[in-house]
Amino acid sequence: MSETQPTPARAQEARMYRLVAERIQELIRRQGISAGARLPPERELAALLEVSRASLREALIALELGGVVEVRGGSGVYVNQEPGSPAAVPEAGPGPFEVLSARSVIETEVAAMAAKNASGAALDAILAAMLEMERSHEDRSSNEQADRNFHLAIARASGNAALVGVIDYLWRQRSNLWHRLKEHYRTEELRKATLLDHRAIFDAIAARDPAAARKAMRTHLQRVSRTFAGSGS
Numbered sequence: 001m002s003e004t005q006p007t008p009a010r011a012q013e014a015r016m017y018r019l020v021a022e023r024i025q026e027l028i029r030r031q032g033i034s035a036g037a038r039l040p041p042e043r044e045l046a047a048l049l050e051v052s053r054a055s056l057r058e059a060l061i062a063l064e065l066g067g068v069v070e071v072r073g074g075s076g077v078y079v080n081q082e083p084g085s086p087a088a089v090p091e092a093g094p095g096p097f098e099v100l101s102a103r104s105v106i107e108t109e110v111a112a113m114a115a116k117n118a119s120g121a122a123l124d125a126i127l128a129a130m131l132e133m134e135r136s137h138e139d140r141s142s143n144e145q146a147d148r149n150f151h152l153a154i155a156r157a158s159g160n161a162a163l164v165g166v167i168d169y170l171w172r173q174r175s176n177l178w179h180r181l182k183e184h185y186r187t188e189e190l191r192k193a194t195l196l197d198h199r200a201i202f203d204a205i206a207a208r209d210p211a212a213a214r215k216a217m218r219t220h221l222q223r224v225s226r227t228f229a230g231s232g233s
Contacts, residue, residue: 017058017095017177020051024059025068028079039069039077042230054097054229061180071184096178097225103170104221107151110167111201111217112210113158122157123206129153130198137195150198157205181228190227197223 027033027049039045046056060077063069070078094102114122133146148171155167197220204212 015095015098016051016055017062020049020055020059021062021066023049023051024063028068033079035079035081037079038075039079041076052229053231054225057181057185057229058095058097058177061177061184065176065180073184093175094173096174096181096228099170099173099178100221100225100228103167104218104225106163106166106170107154107221108214108218110155110158110160110163111205111213113160113163114154115205115208115210115213117159118157118205122153123202125153126150126157126202126205130202133198134195137191143191147194147198154201154205185228185230187227190224193223194220 024039024045028039033039040048042053042056046053049056051059060069060071064071068079068081070080072078114126118126129146129150133143133150136142136146151171152164152167155164158164197216200216201213201220204216
């Protein structure tokens with residue numbers, strides 16, 4: 001069965017990662033994979049289930065949160081439970097890649113608007129958040145807060161209060177699924193690249209160059225998505 005996206009009417013009841021999680025559990029039962037055994041490598045498992053690496057990773061993280069598997073960085077994914085009845089996959093809102101896709105559509109244009117509309121005070125707020133993110137590079141909690149402040153400052157610089165609310169909503173969708181995905185798959189290379197990406201975004205906005213701001217934001221968000229999906233840097 002090939003991968004298809006759920007229609008909007010079914011999105012809540014059948015998000016792709018939940019469907020893939022069910023298929024992984026069925027595979028475990030059908031093949032009698034015992035507790036402690038390792039599942040096939042990601043690329044092989046994605047091909048076997050005919051799904052993208054992104055959907056597979058979301059599903060594996062959901063199953064880890066449900067106690068079905070354990071994701072061990074650099075080693076693989078291991079089964080925690082003996083084959084039996086399906087385990088519950090934790091309820092969650094939009095999957096991490098849904099959120100990243102939405103951010104790519106919206107924040108690229110928000111950055112372009114900020115390049116056209118930002119006041120001097122708004123530019124100062126973006127710069128302050130960027131510098132705080134650089135200072136707190138080793139403190140992940142503070143670094144993430146500074147990251148959020150950076151993107152919200154850009155939204156405020158756009159001059160559209162509705163867009164500030166939209167960006168805030170998207171950041172609040174960073175569920176346990178998102179945080180566990182980031183814990184397993186965010187690399188130091190990505191963390192360092194994010195700092196450079198943010199500086200490129202700020203420089204484009206400060207230069208009043210909407211096209212460059214749009215491109216810099218898109219480059220940044222696509223880099224995050226590719227890294228988390230395991231499809232290159």
